[in-house]
Amino acid sequence: MTEAVVIEGPDGRLCGDLGVPGQPKGIVVFAHGSGSSRHSRRNRGVAEALRRNGFATLLIDLLTEDEERVDIRTRQLRFDIDLLADRVRQAVDGIRAREGVRDLPVGLFGASTGAAAALVTAAQEPRVRAVVSRGGRPDLAGYELSSVTAPTLLIVGGLDEEVLHLNRQAAARLAGPHRLEIVAGAGHLFEEPGALDEVARLAGDWFHEYLPA
Secondary structure, three states: OEEEEEEEEOOEEEEEEEEOOOOOOEEEEEEOOOOOOOOOHHHHHHHHHHHHOOEEEEEEOOOOHHHHHHHHHHOOHHHOHHHHHHHHHHHHHHHOOOOOOOOOOEEEEEEOHHHHHHHHHHHHOOOEEEEEEEOOOHHHHHHHHHHOOOOEEEEEEOOOHHHHHHHHHHHOOOOOOEEEEEEOOOOOOOOOOOHHHHHHHHHHHHHHHHOOO
16 A cells, blocks of 8 residues: 655655555665656556565655646756756655654665666765666766765666666766666566566665665
């Protein structure tokens, strides 16, 4: 079960879905990718798997409703990594205001441009204990990559050749422990049979290793 939450910030309110299993070991905040939202079928599938493995999850819209309307027309805000990172930090701050999850160690799960926002947040926010990127664009985090010390897992589909190349380049710039996992036969969206299950397994293993206190 999940519950709808609203996290207030200086630029407006962010809408999210919070799921908390019994005795959670940590909480994973999802940063969705280009043109997506907290309703992303792929992210919700991974979040459900993480909850079954004992992690609370927060799927959050990184744009306000007004910004979403602007982005549908311009497609610009979805690539504003600094803005998206600010919103991920807003979500992390919001966790600290909620009973039941405020003391949990925090991990980030980012997809596409959301992965860059997650890595920028990890570079600037010591509360982030681990990061997982799915089909991400970590290269868009720019110079912040060299300040990311949180253990980072980069998951890329084997058929997603351009993104795989960008992830290899970005991995070499990360300051902390990291690993690049290639899901054989998977494309950018991991729509192939079993591909998303493998993403969920890899993410769960990573958070199990690095997220709990």
